[in-house]
């Protein structure tokens with residue numbers, strides 16, 4: 017980690033989904049944590065614990081009923097003008113389990129990676145944008161010669177590399193990875209996680225790595241937060257949480273996950 021500057025502050029965030037008059041799901045319950053610049057913060061919990069909702073709230077895809085989410089001191093939960101929204105969308109990017117959800121099957125890789133530049137980098141010439149795309153393809157381990165291929169021509173791991181490249185085109189400050197490797201084979205998972213670690217260093221990027229897999233979260237993260245039924249029940253340095261869990265829920269997560277590849 018490059019320094020101790022705080023990038024993201026999540027303070028006392030609560031968020032409920034009203035499903036019907038009788039049914040309200042409390043997805044987040046007074047959650048607080050912070051992420052430093054250049055840090056990878058792992059958010060772990062079983063399905064339905066509220067991890068994705070936390071990530072989506074930071075990416076401004078859902079709005080908490082109460083609490084504060086600040087990026088470099090700027091409140092993200094407040095109403096924003098179109099211009100402010102555009103800037104905030106550039107700073108926080110999110111990648112998902114299924115890269116196809118964010119990738120247009122009718123576009124080539126070049127078109128997909130040019131789009132973020134066309135939105136945010138109007139001062140660049142076409143040639144500069146194209147060379148930025150080639151450079152980013154190399155960064156994420158894709159052969160630039162494949163720039164004119166379509167997404168369906170790539171494997172699952174390569175598609176996730178494309179979505180990482182797209183997310184990084186405008187140099188965000190924070191990348192939220194929501195179960196981004198869960199659907200991949202174990203060996204490919206390792207490649208993508210190692211790529212994320214490399215990119216974090218090269219781009220001085222902060223990340224929130226969301227996963228149900230505590231072993232994987234420990235492998236990639238500097239610190240870990242454990243979330244259970246919307247409550248952040250434990251938080252600490254990755255090794256501390258992984259090797260000396262304090263909360264019964266963390267211990268049960270640890271027991272439930274086969275610890276083969278990433279210990």
Ligand SMILES: Nc1ncnc2c1ncn2[C@@H]1O[C@H](COP(=O)(O)OP(=O)(O)OP(=O)(O)O)[C@@H](O)[C@H]1O
Pocket residue numbers: 033034035041042043061062063064065066067068069070195228
């Ligand atoms: N848009 C929504 N409308 C209603 N309820 C929702 C919505 N999104 C999430 N929930 C509910 O909020 C709770 C937390 O869901 P969330 O997706 O954040 O959990 P998760 O830990 O990310 O689980 P998973 O890994 O299965 O996505 C769950 O009970 C879920 O059913």
